[in-house]
Amino acid sequence: MNALDAIAAKPERHGIGLMSGTSCDGVDAALVWIRGAGPLLRAGLVHFATLPYPPALRERLLAPDKTPRDITVLNVELGERFAEAALAALDAARAQGITVDFAASHGHTIAHYPPGAGPGASGTFQIGEAAVIAERTGLPVVSDFRQRDMAAGGQGAPLVPYADWLLFRKENESVVTLNIGGIANFTVVAPRLEEVVAFDSGPGNMAIDGAVLLLSDGARAMDVDGAAAAAGRVIEPLLAALLDHPYFEREPPKSTGREEFGPELYLRGPLAAYTGHSFEDFVATVTAAVARSIADAYRRFVAARGAAGEIIVGGGGVRNPTLMGLIARDLPGVAIRTTDDYGIPADAREAMAFAILGSETLCGNPGNVPRATGARRPVVLGSITPA
Numbered sequence: 001m002n003a004l005d006a007i008a009a010k011p012e013r014h015g016i017g018l019m020s021g022t023s024c025d026g027v028d029a030a031l032v033w034i035r036g037a038g039p040l041l042r043a044g045l046v047h048f049a050t051l052p053y054p055p056a057l058r059e060r061l062l063a064p065d066k067t068p069r070d071i072t073v074l075n076v077e078l079g080e081r082f083a084e085a086a087l088a089a090l091d092a093a094r095a096q097g098i099t100v101d102f103a104a105s106h107g108h109t110i111a112h113y114p115p116g117a118g119p120g121a122s123g124t125f126q127i128g129e130a131a132v133i134a135e136r137t138g139l140p141v142v143s144d145f146r147q148r149d150m151a152a153g154g155q156g157a158p159l160v161p162y163a164d165w166l167l168f169r170k171e172n173e174s175v176v177t178l179n180i181g182g183i184a185n186f187t188v189v190a191p192r193l194e195e196v197v198a199f200d201s202g203p204g205n206m207a208i209d210g211a212v213l214l215l216s217d218g219a220r221a222m223d224v225d226g227a228a229a230a231a232g233r234v235i236e237p238l239l240a241a242l243l244d245h246p247y248f249e250r251e252p253p254k255s256t257g258r259e260e261f262g263p264e265l266y267l268r269g270p271l272a273a274y275t276g277h278s279f280e281d282f283v284a285t286v287t288a289a290v291a292r293s294i295a296d297a298y299r300r301f302v303a304a305r306g307a308a309g310e311i312i313v314g315g316g317g318v319r320n321p322t323l324m325g326l327i328a329r330d331l332p333g334v335a336i337r338t339t340d341d342y343g344i345p346a347d348a349r350e351a352m353a354f355a356i357l358g359s360e361t362l363c364g365n366p367g368n369v370p371r372a373t374g375a376r377r378p379v380v381l382g383s384i385t386p387a
């Protein structure tokens with residue numbers, strides 16, 4: 001039996017899920033136990049940590065006009081960061097007497113152009129070289145999860161729905177999950193996998209971080225605890241302008257990214273059109289736009305699917321109480337909970353999902369949900385770099 005088959009044959013595996021989201025805040029590493037494979041897979045978190053990017057690296061990742069050389073160098077540099085995050089998780093595993101079987105790395109998205117998003121060809125590209133992660137950790141690495149779904153006609157995103165279905169599904173009713181990362185996305189977790197629906201509602205923290213960054217001339221990276229948004233007053237015409245975007249009208253499945261909602265494109269013009277307002281007013285308005293776009297997407301595309309009145313929220317947006325409060329206000333009668341209430345830390349959820357997806361890849365099982373991505377069929381995701 002080769003080494004990879006031996007991992008698949010184990011009744012219980014341990015994997016390290018690695019994720020760097022569109023917020024460009026750092027590498028999330030989740031050490032996860034996984035029992036079984038396929039629909040009956042069970043999983044739980046053992047350890048989680050984020051390795052933040054130094055500001056200079058974050059700035060280079062966010063730079064709009066990266067050359068092929070920049071990207072090539074960043075690919076290896078991020079590989080080293082991912083490896084560092086994985087090595088820290090390996091230390092945590094060793095301290096608990098756990099043997100880690102594999103790493104599963106989403107990488108960091110450099111470009112994501114799903115089919116149907118606009119003119120021109122489609123494609124997706126994540127960096128954080130798997131060869132470097134494998135070389136530094138001695139673990140086999142599953143990476144490049146999005147490509148195969150796209151090759152099968154899908155959007156390559158969202159990929160978290162399969163993990164959500166494994167972790168959150170109920171026998172007789174649908175459950176709604178929402179991840180507020182850089183981009184916000186909903187999953188209607190139906191009892192049957194074939195009926196799971198998921199889509200990006202639009203910008204999440206990316207817009208709030210972007211507004212703070214633009215308005216502070218790069219001095220501040222986020223609205224910590226939503227304090228500025230809580231202190232400001234919404235500029236109503238600006239709010240209307242931000243919500244007047246064709247993406248919000250499109251029917252799911254749909255996915256989006258920095259290409260559509262990066263601050264330069266989505267915010268610079270509208271923010272500059274309003275003068276005489278405070279920093280707090282602008283941040284309050286952008287935060288309100290994010291909340292409203294999420295609430296609108298819920299009403300238009302989720303509630304109609306007969307899901308019960310509860311949303312389980314994960315992602316860094318959970319740490320912004322102003323945003324969470326506005327979503328709750330915009331959706332009266334809907335209970336807004338967090339994944340923490342279900343034993344899964346909000347920050348760890350996506351990295352954990354990729355550990356689960358990597359395990360399924362090693363076991364030869366598909367990890368995409370065609371109704372969520374628009375792919376023609378379920379496909380086994382990712383590339384495997386042996387240890």
Ligand SMILES: Nc1ncnc2c1ncn2[C@@H]1O[C@H](COP(=O)(O)OP(=O)(O)O)[C@@H](O)[C@H]1O
Pocket residue numbers: 020021022023024025026180181182183205206208209222223224225226315316317319320347350
């Ligand atoms: N204490 C906090 N207050 C406000 N926002 C926060 C806080 N902690 C995290 N965030 C937000 O969460 C973002 C990171 O969320 P994350 O889920 O990692 O997104 P991504 O998957 O896109 O990287 C940060 O960029 C920030 O906007």
Ligand SMILES: [Mg+2]
Pocket residue numbers: 019020021022023024025026028
């Ligand atoms: Mg992140």
